[in-house]
Amino acid sequence: MIPEFGHLALTLALAIACVQSVLPILGAGRGNVQWMQTARTTAILQAVLIAIAFGALMRSFMVSDFSVLNVVENSHSLKPMLFKMAGTWGSHEGSLLLWVFILAVFGAAVAVFGSNIPLSLKARTLSVQAWITVGFLSFLLFTSNPFLRVFPVPLDGNDLNPLLQDVGLAIHPPLLYIGYVGFSIVFSFAVAALIEGRVDPAWARWVRPWTLAAWVSLTAGITLGSWWAYYELGWGGWWFWDPVENVSFMPWLLGTALLHSAIVTEKRDTFKSWTILLAILTFSLSLLGTFIVRSGLLTSVHAFAVDPERGVYILALLGVSIGGSLTLFAARAGAMEPGGIFGTISRETGLMINNLLLATATATVLFGTLYPLFLEAIAGEKISVGPPFFNASFIPIMLPLVIVMGVGPFLPWKRADLPGVLTRLKWVAGISILAMIGVWYWTTKGPALGVLSIGAAVWLLLATMMEWSKRVKLFQEPFGASLRRARNLPRASHGMTLAHAGLAVCILGFVGSSAWKEEVVTFVEPGTDVKIAGFDVRFQGVEREMGPNYITQIGTLVVAKDGQFITTLHPERRTYPVAQSTTTESAIRQTVAGDLYASIVEPSAQSARGKWTLRIIYEPLVNFIWFGAALIVLGGLFSLSDRRLRVGVPKKRISRAVPAPAE
Known part of the structure; x- marks a missing residue:
């Protein structure tokens, strides 16, 4: 009866999600406080019901209940317990249930911890989140029921894909899904802000911790998957530009741009339309990834080989979500006031260049990933777009980004003196050039692009450390005073330093293991x-x-x-x-x-x-790749622990930000 109990919980969760998708947003439009407050109760109840369903499925795997078809197809009685549990999300149906569970958890987290968010914005956000949940819960129940029974009951199961019977792969999918699905709540915030007609610094501050949490988890998930591919698949590589690798990488790239754009919106009340657009596109890429791995378009160790008819459902959901949100954006974005003014040389400009390069890199990866699929669908021709294309097109875009990352933190807001900043960085530039000369002298076998990349990594690492040392006045004051300054710095500042330094270390690993392998x-x-x-x-x-x-x-x-x-x-x-x-x-x-x-x-x-x-x-x-990635994740966690992100906007500011109820 446990599987039937799990199925019932999913059915009730769908009913609750339908209520949550309608009542709070109607209450926000009519100024009905009681209707808006239902968002909190329904979000929590929905998460509890889906947790029950997920627990019921996991229990079926743990006890080897071979009367459940999903267990038969993805487990075996001799399999170690860890991999029995991992079998819960090792199939299309189970992984989709995990997807929906995380979706509900993020909604419940906003309901519980979002006490500083204006009631109308919170109600609209949770309603939009429920729209997404309704779509995926209906897909799960009507086409991909994880609790289907099988009769007669087989004596044993078919086992989980052996490639997935690994500790890294037991943890990799949940981390990746938290990243994918975490961007859903940012998407919901963006759509709610468009419906409400206002985006301001307070909104950006409420959005940043959720964006950061999703980004950190996605970073950890991608890194763990890369490490697994390195030691498990036997080919000695850590990234192959596989389409399913790419669909996890693209939300990471745009999510990085979103993090930086939200900072500008919060600090300078500008980039508002662009931040909203990034929030929509980042989650849209997560949905695109879901479609690609579940539509039958790909045959991959990462992909779920399912009936293509299921892909039609997800494609429709994709069209409604992306098409509807972009239509709303087109209608409302023009009404957003431009915000603060800044000079040609300023931190705002540096972050704008950062965003444009990241968006261009994302578009390049998107084109290389989808073009072969479109060509095969239209012309029936099969081509492979692999590492040569991506390395030749992606790396030249990223090198200028790394240079800008070294300069950006030195630029003040509004207006900056670029010659003065570059003068402060002359020693960093000199050491970076010496590093390139040293590498070239040590080995001339590698490509020139590899030598340039080493120089860029050294530039970013030294510039990052120099910026941090100037913040704490290292070597300018007694060490005790510098230590006190370091303790008093916001944790987000330390997080930025760790993340930028981590990327520099990663680049050293990327280049070394590729160019001189x-x-x-x-x-x-x-x-x-x-x-x-x-x-x-x-x-x-x-x-x-x-x-x-x-x-x-x-x-x-x-x-x-x-x-x-x-x-x-x-x-x-x-x-x-x-x-x-x-x-x-x-x-x-x-x-x-x-x-x-x-x-x-x-x-x-x-x-x-x-x-x-x-x-x-x-x-x-x-x-250096794994060490650098660990620094990036640690930097993200440091930033996430910053009190300014945890407490959000002070109560007094919130009271002024709450819109008057609509008549």
């Missing part, structure tokens, strides 16, 4: 020696062992350098009999300088005398 792929048998990047690697053979729900073949590689033993690596090939598939478990020797990466492929009939295929890669600086 060394790779050897060869057939080996016991006793075969392979040389790479100064290492001597000897293949000693393969042993067979049994795992909990798989059979593994473990290779042994002895690594030495200059005749001295370094380490032993054990790459694996795992075979899952139930799922009838094989996965790679790479062996990695990690150091700050770089990784020595090894994976094996079992002999095939076509290989030379049944030899194993060994892939060995040396990736310089690759761990």
